Amino acid sequence: MEYTVIAESSGDSLHPITAQLVGAASALGSSPTVVVPGGVGADEAASIAGVSKVVSVVGDCFATFDGGAWATAIASQCSGVVLAGATPIGREVASRVAAKRGVPIVQDATGLAAGITITRPIYSGKAVETSTVTGECVITLRANAFEAAGAGGSAAVNVIDQSADVGIAVKEAIAKASERLDVSEADIIISGGRGIGQKENFAHLEEVADMIGAAVGASRAVVDEWGMPHSMQVGQTGKTVTPSLYIAVGISGAIQHLAGMRSSKYIVAINKDPDAPIFGVADYGIVATWEEAVPALKAALAAL
Ligand SMILES: Cc1cc2nc3c(=O)[nH]c(=O)nc-3n(C[C@H](O)[C@H](O)[C@H](O)COP(=O)(O)OP(=O)(O)OC[C@H]3O[C@@H](n4cnc5c(N)ncnc54)[C@H](O)[C@@H]3O)c2cc1C
Numbered sequence: 001m002e003y004t005v006i007a008e009s010s011g012d013s014l015h016p017i018t019a020q021l022v023g024a025a026s027a028l029g030s031s032p033t034v035v036v037p038g039g040v041g042a043d044e045a046a047s048i049a050g051v052s053k054v055v056s057v058v059g060d061c062f063a064t065f066d067g068g069a070w071a072t073a074i075a076s077q078c079s080g081v082v083l084a085g086a087t088p089i090g091r092e093v094a095s096r097v098a099a100k101r102g103v104p105i106v107q108d109a110t111g112l113a114a115g116i117t118i119t120r121p122i123y124s125g126k127a128v129e130t131s132t133v134t135g136e137c138v139i140t141l142r143a144n145a146f147e148a149a150g151a152g153g154s155a156a157v158n159v160i161d162q163s164a165d166v167g168i169a170v171k172e173a174i175a176k177a178s179e180r181l182d183v184s185e186a187d188i189i190i191s192g193g194r195g196i197g198q199k200e201n202f203a204h205l206e207e208v209a210d211m212i213g214a215a216v217g218a219s220r221a222v223v224d225e226w227g228m229p230h231s232m233q234v235g236q237t238g239k240t241v242t243p244s245l246y247i248a249v250g251i252s253g254a255i256q257h258l259a260g261m262r263s264s265k266y267i268v269a270i271n272k273d274p275d276a277p278i279f280g281v282a283d284y285g286i287v288a289t290w291e292e293a294v295p296a297l298k299a300a301l302a303a304l
Helices: 019-025 041-047 067-079 088-101 163-177 199-212 220-225 256-263 290-302
Strands: 004-007 033-037 054-058 081-085 103-107 109-112 119-121 127-132 139-143 155-162 188-190 215-219 245-251 266-271 285-288
Touching: 004 019, 004 088, 019 081, 019 139, 019 290, 033 067, 033 163, 041 155, 041 220, 067 088, 067 256, 081 088, 088 139, 103 119, 109 215, 188 199, 199 215, 215 220, 245 290, 266 290
Parallel strands: 004 033, 004 081, 033 054, 054 155, 081 139, 103 139, 188 215, 188 245, 245 266, 266 285
Antiparallel strands: 109 119, 119 127
8 A cells, every 4th residue: 555654844854753653554564645735854854764755835825834724735745544643733634635526534553553443642641542544544653652764865856836726725714714813812801602602603702802803712512513613622632711801602611611711810701501600700790691791892892
């Protein structure tokens, strides 16, 4: 089976995970193709022992990280078994490449054997899962779990310019990014949770945000279930924020959410359940439905 490694860079050179991905493919008898997003470290990749070919994919989209645009740019160069690092960038690009190619993905492998048999820790490392994949797939490998391939290669480097194909995607991404303040930069955040009822109701929070120059955040429940952007997620597995004012609407206040916002200077909670844990950290609590409280808040702000 053919192997493709998605390289990762760190600053101006390759991230050490790249040689480890090549080492893992080589241990299974493959001479992988290395695809280098943005071309950073392409020559370095060519000098890794065992690499058969380097495809340096360049284009405007690589100026900043956008998982969707990067995956669009490199997916056609990825075939067979695709290996990427189980890093934040590697995981995101790998999952999008898998989706674009319609193949399965296994994240965070710590062992690979011919077949392909994959082992990976689950339940915070309390158990090890073994799975077998046949055919094309994408696998992310945990850093330092595989022996790195050494130097001494001299693979050819092919450069592919994807600017034209992904230009529109990049423009859309930039437009989307500039639409709203990022939660990690904002001094005021209004966040919504499952209690908001549905994704479309975030429009009410956006109206409040526009009135007070706030960013709009979200709980993980709505990010996972309604497909809100992960960049909005506040909490343990999202962003940690410390604004002057954090307004939580329809958010229960699970410990993982509190982990990301409890250091806010003032916390205002709107929740219909008086026993919701969010009230335990709130400076001001409004026990009401958001349907009652948010219009009242808008009216009060408009009157200021
Ligand atoms: C490993 C791990 C990591 C996690 N990381 C995060 C993270 O980073 N961020 C995060 O947020 N979560 C995280 N979670 C999930 C977390 O445990 C909760 O499941 C999640 O925060 C719940 O989101 P929620 O408050 O929106 O939904 P729910 O818990 O369902 O709460 C909805 C709330 O809305 C209220 N409500 C219902 N209707 C209305 C209405 N009409 N008006 C007003 N209030 C209403 C309800 O009373 C309820 O309190 C993580 C979980 C795990 C296991």
